[in-house]
Amino acid sequence: MADTTLMDKLVSLCKRRGFVFQSSEIYGGLGSVWDYGPLGVALKRNVKDRWWNSMVHARDDIEGLDAAILMHPRVWEASGHVAGFTDPLVDCRQCKNRFRADDPRIKGSPGQPDAQCPVCGTRGSLTEPRMFNLMFKTFMGPVEDSAAVVYLRPETAQGIYVNYLNVLQSSRQRIPFGIAQIGKAFRNEITPGNFIFRTREFEQMEMQFFVQPGTDAEWFERWREWRMGWHRSLGLDPAKLQWHQHSGSELAHYARAAFDIQYRFPFGWQEIEGIHNRGDFDLGRHQEYSGKKLEYFDQAKNQRYLPNIVETSAGADRVTLTLLVDAYREEQVEGETRVVLGLHPGIAPITAGVFPLVKKDGMPELADALYHELRRQFACFYDDSGAIGRRYRRMDEAGTPFGLTVDGDTLTARTVTVRHRDSMQQERVGLDQVAGYLKEKLGAGNWELPPAPISQLPAPGS
Ligand code: GAP
Secondary structure, three states, rough: OOOHHHHHHHHHHHHHHOOOOOOOOOOOOOOOOEEEEHHHHHHHHHHHHHHHHHHOOOOOOOOOOOOOOOOOHHHHHHOOOOHHOEEEEEEOOOOEEEEEEEOOOOEEEOOOOOOOOOOOEEEOOOOEEEEEEOOOOEEEEOOOOOEEEEEEEEOOOOHHOOOOHHHHHHHHOOOOOEEEEEEEEOOOOOOOOOOOOOOOEEEEEEEEEOOOOOOOOHHHHHHHHHHHHHHHOOOOOHHEEEEEEOOOOOOOOOOOOOEEEEEEEEOEEEEEEEEEEEEOOHHHHHHHHOOOOOOEEEEEOOOOOOOOOEEEEEEEEHHHHHHHHHHEEEEEOOOOEEEEEOOOOOOOOOEEEEOOOOOOOOOOHHHHHHHHHHHOOOOOOOOOOOOHHHHHHHHHHHHHHHOEOOOOHHHOEEEEEEEEEOOEEEEEHHHHHEEEEEEHHHHOOOOOOOOOOOHHOOOOOO
């Protein structure tokens, strides 16, 4: 399957089956803003839950936080976003389209007569690049003047930095420790695209780990390893995951070192998560701009210092897209094309479809009872319409790993048919053992992969 075709097919499946819809579609849509439908919201929630479990529940050295999207405007001066969160923008005077100046489709140098607009093809119509800030602005209160400007946060990280002492003191943590947060971020991207890969409103899953200066490089390496392990544990094809190290010119203003975890999408290798050694840049700047001391006093060492920060920053939407791309496959079965989303059972939006084989002989009643019992623990879907083969196919497209069919034997032998999405094999499981069976399958393989508990590892610098 050609790579472009794969993306087209995936976008169409996402709409047809209720994973992702264009925002405000009945009004013609809003550029690069997307809504998650019933299956999409369930899949993305599973991604976020799995991240939260591995960061917050499975560890005793990371606390959770949910900071507000709107923050004091000085935060964004301190962070460097007001001055530096910019992309070079060029306009086409002819067709009025806008591009990043480094858009690979532009031939020639923007501003020069030879430069050619990638959309209308006109030569010499592109303006000189000008810097464009990617932060969305709005106004706080009734007066729309410059004093009332606030920004929609372009990253969740700053909410963690400005709360680091609050969390430290209220949770009685000690350094090294981390703060994890999942939340919306907004960027007025000039060239968004590739479906939900680069959007103007998205969700980040960010964790900031506060460490003693001098131990940052070692913690950075640990977090790199743990984060790659997490992505692999989602069942992604390991051959499609790689590291990309930022060279000097690529490094963000705050970073001492940075690595991206990249996935091989149909449109090339692209970042899904960044791991950054931010040194003391962030706390240093917030200390300077707020005038509040943000130092940590290490009682054991009788030392006062500004902690260094190792950041792990993943996009929930990008990870969701990665899972969809990785899972999509087509197979020929009995002369028909079978579309399957081979999602890991633990992340699939629906764990089990429950079906009565036919709508008679007490099967619907029994299937309905099984469905309601399983629903208390698992995401289930009841379907009694159409031939059983069609119902299985509908669940294959939704990525549902198990089909449970109540049939004639259920009435006599108290067993159900379990049909497996990937192999299409069937087996019989006792009616009262189905819940245990599903639970076991959800925990199978390397699914349970929390990072090694810190307490079992020698701490860098100790
Ligand atoms: N706090 C650091 C930070 O925000 P980033 O590399 O700009 O770093 C981190 O973003 C992650 O957020 C990316 O790896 C990506 O998964 C996600 N992300 C960034 N911009 C995005 C966008 N426009 N649409 C969707 N996801 C985005």
